Amino acid sequence: MFRIRFHGRGGEGIKTASRILGSSFFFEGFQVQDAPKYGAERRGAPVSAYVRADHKQIYERGEIHKPDLIIIADETLLHVTRNTVLEGIYENTVIFIISAMSNSELEEIINCGKTIIKIAPAVLPENYHRFLSSITASATARFTGIIQIDSLIRGVEEELKSAKNDLILENTAIAKKIFNDMTSYSGIVTETDGTPVITEPQLIDLPLHNSSIATPAIRTGSTSVKNQTGSWRTSRPVILQEKCSRCMLCNVYCPDSAITKNEEGFPVIDYNHCKGCLICREVCPSGAITQEDEKTSRSKTV
Amino acid sequence: MSEGLIKNIKDLSVEHNLAPGTSMCAGCGALETVKLFCDILGKNTVFVNAAGCMTLLAIYPFTPFSGSWLYTAMASASAGAQGIRDALDILIKKGRLSASEDLKVIVLTGDGSAYGMGLSATSAAIDRDLDFYYLCYDNEGYGNTGHQDSAATPYGARTATSASGAGFTGRKKDLFSIWAAHKPAYLATIIAAEPLDLAHKVEKAMTIKGPKMFITLAPCPTGWHYEPHQTVSIGKLAVKTGIWPLKEFKDGTVTHTKVLKERVPVEEYLKLQGRFEHLFVPEKNPALINRIQTTVDQYWKDV
């Protein structure tokens, strides 16, 4: 059985990628499961999806904890949710990433001695983000060595059938190109045994706890501050104090309570939590908020 | 207009009772309303949340609320609110909770719940004059499950279940009138893009005992297909086009809190959203746009 896990951010097309791959396997006569991790598909938030494919009935269910292939569509995830992305690496695992980092940098940060296949954004079209589903699904199809180009293209068309014709054509074109470019990696991802190993559960008797400690009770409010949603940003709002009239409209409209007021009455953005929606920039009547590319600003401040 | 403390934008709190770090999408219009709501209602609250996007606000052990929170099935949030209200009343009566520690009970549900599955439990709660708040954030679809259409989806909008052709062919249910027919103590439509109107209404509701019902239009970048920064502009246009009338119901009468001398054509609102893109490309569809405009014009003619 192939066990394949995709990681990306909400809105990048990871779910679609898993569906394209799932359909492509299906057209090759496989039994398939493909599913996104349910409940967290927020735009910009870390998300994952998985595909299982086997020649016989699949008895495994749920998330994949021992993947044969991990696809990382967004390298920033390695900084934020590294443990989740790299969970369950074992002898057979191959890693595929779209990244501008050098091979040695990647090896250092991933640090697990596994084969890492990389596509640099520089070799992709400038607007490659629009085609991430087709790019990652196509590379993956090639890595299996089993999916033929026709099944892949059928998968892309099937998944995008409600999209406009031009968009479908652009997607199939890039899928074909990637499939070609990745020829040397054909068959690099291999199957492992799909027979379920069922061990008898070991039941242990536990004494009943006092219900005041056994029930999950919230005793402290506002704990969500521990979630650093600032990592979701692709663009960052920046306040220019010299233009700011201290009207605080940005504070009123920010959905995420991510703007505070300093002692002089100026707004201050909480970059640990700001998700980068840029509503503040849109509502500022003085044009005092500009937008910067997140990657550039981060490298300036680090 | 307001008898409350909030007279202008400067009176709105710059410190917020709803903490950051939630897993809502960037630019979520529903979260924007919940934030304003919490600022005005204060910290002594318990939210009763039916399944939907906002359920992900509180994922144990993380919560943005300073008060408590209860998760219920989609159809039963108002019944949950009754249980909590009764429990609080009993505790106060027995002297186990002081009156100053009393909590405001707020039902928080999406439109899927409020306009559909949860309608019956809510109807019964209003019948019983339950002293609670209801905040329905209306993103006009089943957002959390991928934006399928709900009873609140407007005519013409594309959703995951009306993805082709002319979009959704049904019509948006008039929940305001359905709730008004129950004669709740207070009922209002609001929108985060008009924070003062919202604040005045919530302040007013706080002086009233009984069911206090709110429906907020909740622009949703993910389900409506627009860029997150447009949430407030789209919200303001919903009001300026007359698509989202701001009104309240009290003592048997409906009052519009914002009546426009001139309304912006609905086209301006529709064309910003991907869910209405088929009304404009590959070519403009004046018949469909007119149909939407006529419905809005008819509404305001009757006001």
Ligand SMILES: Cc1ncc(C[n+]2csc(CCOP(=O)(O)OP(=O)(O)O)c2C)c(N)n1
């Ligand atoms: C009885 C029941 N049916 C279906 C579901 C699955 N479900 C979870 S959230 C959701 C969508 C709810 O839509 P809405 O109330 O509009 O809230 P939104 O997701 O838009 O925030 C559905 C259908 C459920 N939880 N319970």
Ligand code: SF4
């Ligand atoms: S971009 Fe502005 S409005 Fe959006 S979360 Fe950040 S600070 Fe708030």
Ligand code: SF4
């Ligand atoms: S909206 Fe603009 S002018 Fe007003 S406080 Fe914010 S940054 Fe300053």
Ligand code: SF4
């Ligand atoms: S899908 Fe819409 S309503 Fe749900 S969290 Fe995202 S923006 Fe908010």
Ligand SMILES: [Mg+2]
């Ligand atoms: Mg909804």
